[in-house]
Every structure is written in C-alpha cells, then in structure tokens.
Amino acid sequence: MQLIDLTRTLDPADRDLLPEQLRSLAAVVAPTVTYAHPAGEGRYEFAAAMRCTVEDLPGGEGWGSEMLTDFNTHLGTHIDAPLHYGSTCEGRPSRTITDITLDELWCEAIVLDLRNHCTANTAISIDALEAALTENGAQVPAGGAVLLRTGQERFTLADSQFFQYPGMSREGTLFLAERGAKVLGTDAAGWDLSFAVMARKFEETGDNSVLWDGHRAGREREVFIVQQMTNLAALPPSGFRVAFFPIKIARASAAPARVVAFV
Numbered sequence: 001m002q003l004i005d006l007t008r009t010l011d012p013a014d015r016d017l018l019p020e021q022l023r024s025l026a027a028v029v030a031p032t033v034t035y036a037h038p039a040g041e042g043r044y045e046f047a048a049a050m051r052c053t054v055e056d057l058p059g060g061e062g063w064g065s066e067m068l069t070d071f072n073t074h075l076g077t078h079i080d081a082p083l084h085y086g087s088t089c090e091g092r093p094s095r096t097i098t099d100i101t102l103d104e105l106w107c108e109a110i111v112l113d114l115r116n117h118c119t120a121n122t123a124i125s126i127d128a129l130e131a132a133l134t135e136n137g138a139q140v141p142a143g144g145a146v147l148l149r150t151g152q153e154r155f156t157l158a159d160s161q162f163f164q165y166p167g168m169s170r171e172g173t174l175f176l177a178e179r180g181a182k183v184l185g186t187d188a189a190g191w192d193l194s195f196a197v198m199a200r201k202f203e204e205t206g207d208n209s210v211l212w213d214g215h216r217a218g219r220e221r222e223v224f225i226v227q228q229m230t231n232l233a234a235l236p237p238s239g240f241r242v243a244f245f246p247i248k249i250a251r252a253s254a255a256p257a258r259v260v261a262f263v
Contacts, residue, residue, distance in 0.1 A: 004261040006147075006185075006229045006242070007077040017157035027072035029157065034067040073097075073254045079105070079246045080191075080225040084253040085218040097246050097255045100224060105244040107183060109145035109261070110138050111235050118150055118166035121197050126175050138238035145183035145242055146176050149232040152187045167193030170209075173217035183244055185226035185259075191215055226259065235261055 012033045015026040036042040038061040043054045046062025054060065074080070082094035089095065113135065117128035133140070140146055148168075155162040165188035173191075176184055184191070192198060192214040201210040218225065226244055240263040246255035 002263045004231060004234050004263055006231050006235075006259040006261055007257070008228050008230050010076045010256070014157050019160070019163075022163065027070045028074050029076070031068040031071040031075065034069075036063075036065045036067075038062055038064045073249060073252050073256070074227075075256050077226070077228045077230070077259055078254050078256045079244055080215070080218070080227070080254045081252070082218060082222055082224075084225075085215050089219050089222050094219075095222070096250075097252045098248055098250055100246075102245065104143070104182060105224070105246070107144040107241060107244075108141035109147055109183070109185075109235075109240060109242045110136055110141065110238040111147045111149055111232055112136060113149050113237070114166065115149065115151040120161065120164040120166060121193065122166055123169040123193060124148070124150075124166050124172050126171060129172060129175055136237045140176065140179040140181050142180040143182045144180070145185060145226075145244070146181040147185040147229065147232055147235070147242075148187065150186065150188050152189070153230055153233060162189060163194055163196075165189055165194065167191065167197070168214035170213035170217040173214045173223065174221060177217070177221035177223050181223065183224045183226060183242075185229050185244075187229050187232050189228060191225045191227055226257070229259060236263060239263075 010030045012030050014030045018026055018029060036045055042064050043057060043062035045065060047054050047057060081097040081100060082089040083096050087094055112132035114124060114128055114132050117131050118124045150166045152165050168191050192212050198211055202208060240261050242259060242261045244257055244259050246257040249255045
C-alpha cells in the first residue's frame with residue numbers, strides 16, 4: 001500500500017507571496033510562527049521551565065518549540081463542517097468539526113479530472129462533471145469522497161493564476177451530493193468561485209444567490225468540503241481510500257487536516 005500526502009505544507013513564508021490586495025487573507029494561507037531552536041531561544045525557555053541557567057543545560061541546549069498565532073480554522077488544507085455554511089443544515093442545527101465522526105472522514109474516493117472541462121473564474125458545469133464521471137468510469141462511492149482536479153496544482157501562491165480558479169455552484173455541489181458523495185474536495189484555493197468574481201457578479205446583477213452558493217448548498221444536503229488539496233496528480237481515478245482527519249477543535253466550523261490517500 002502506498003500513502004500519498006494530499007496536504008499543503010503550512011509555511012509562514014507563503015504569507016509574503018500574497019499580492020498586496022489579498023494580504024488580509026493571510027491567516028487562511030499559513031499561520032505566523034515564532035521558532036525557538038534548541039540551541040537558540042529554546043535554551044532560555046527550557047532553562048526558565050527548569051529553574052536553572054543555560055549553563056546548567058546538558059550540552060548547552062534546550063528544546064525546540066514553535067508558537068503559532070494568526071491561525072484561522074480555515075487555513076491551508078482544511079475541512080469545512082456544516083456550521084461553516086450556516087446555523088442549520090437539512091433543517092437541524094449544523095454540526096461542528098468535532099461532531100463529525102472519524103468513520104465519516106475515512107472513505108472511498110474518486111478523482112474527477114476536470115482540466116479539459118473547466119475554465120478559470122467560471123463555474124464548473126454539470127456537463128463538465130458528467131463528462132469527467134464518464135471518463136473516470138467509476139460510480140460516486142456512497143458516503144465517499146469526490147476530489148476535483150482542476151489543474152490548480154500547477155500554480156503556487158507566487159502565481160496570479162492561483163487566485164483565478166474554476167469554482168463550484170449550488171447546482172454542481174448538489175449534483176455530487178445527490179449521487180452519494182459526502183466529502184467534496186478540490187485542488188483550488190476555494191470551493192466556490194473567488195471572492196472577487198462573486199462580488200463582481202453581485203454588483204452586476206444584484207442577485208445575492210451568486211454569493212457563496214456552492215458552500216451554501218451544504219445547508220440543503222450535508223457535505224464536508226475540503227479545500228486547498230494538493231498532489232491529486234499522484235492518485236488513480238478510483239479504487240483508493242482517503243483519511244481526512246482534522247485537528248480536534250471544540251465548537252469549530254472547520255479545522256486544518258492532514259489528508260492522506262491509501263492507494
């Protein structure tokens with residue numbers, strides 16, 4: 001069995017790659033990290049904890065530790081719980097990240113290769129999803145995961161194209177949910193179209209249904225949305241399982257996760 005990591009590395013250096021107009025979103029890219037090296041600041045932390053001097057430490061070293069701040073629950077590769085979409089889901093109070101059982105997040109998965117069926121800054125159509133399903137040849141696994149490969153793995157935060165991605169609509173989200181998918185993943189920065197595209201559509205039409213309709217569809221059919229996945233190119237079209245295991249944060253609407261495929 002091969003283990004394939006589908007998780008983006010959380011690197012505070014990535015915050016500096018954001019264009020100026022998107023710096024306000026830095027907390028969903030990576031945390032701020034203060035590093036204490038065993039031969040540096042970690043010496044003083046350890047000595048203080050042990051009520052001794054740095055000179056007393058064996059080898060003159062302390063511990064390595066890191067302090068994470070500016071840490072958003074929707075940071076990097078993360079899982080959205082239904083609470084993220086609204087206070088109710090399927091007519092009941094929305095579940096939080098700790099309400100979701102591990103069994104629900106360890107499931108069969110398929111990859112839909114949409115690279116030839118989607119366009120940047122445009123909603124992925126039902127026709128595109130149907131075409132990708134036909135090319136895959138497998139059924140959507142009941143209670144399983146559908147991972148959308150849009151081609152965004154080509155780009156890093158240093159590329160403007162990273163922020164110009166195909167997104168999902170209400171119709172597309174419900175199309176997959178109604179076929180049995182419970183976990184919906186994407187290699188794009190977001191599940192819906194980008195904030196800039198949605199805002200422009202609203203300004204042009206005055207129709208508020210264009211605002212985050214892909215996520216809000218999760219209020220009608222409960223799904224768990226996983227964003228900022230990576231390495232989908234390493235996966236077969238079907239016949240594997242994925243563990244989507246989030247950090248266990250009480251009462252949270254989402255949590256960063258280590259997402260690993262078992263092929």
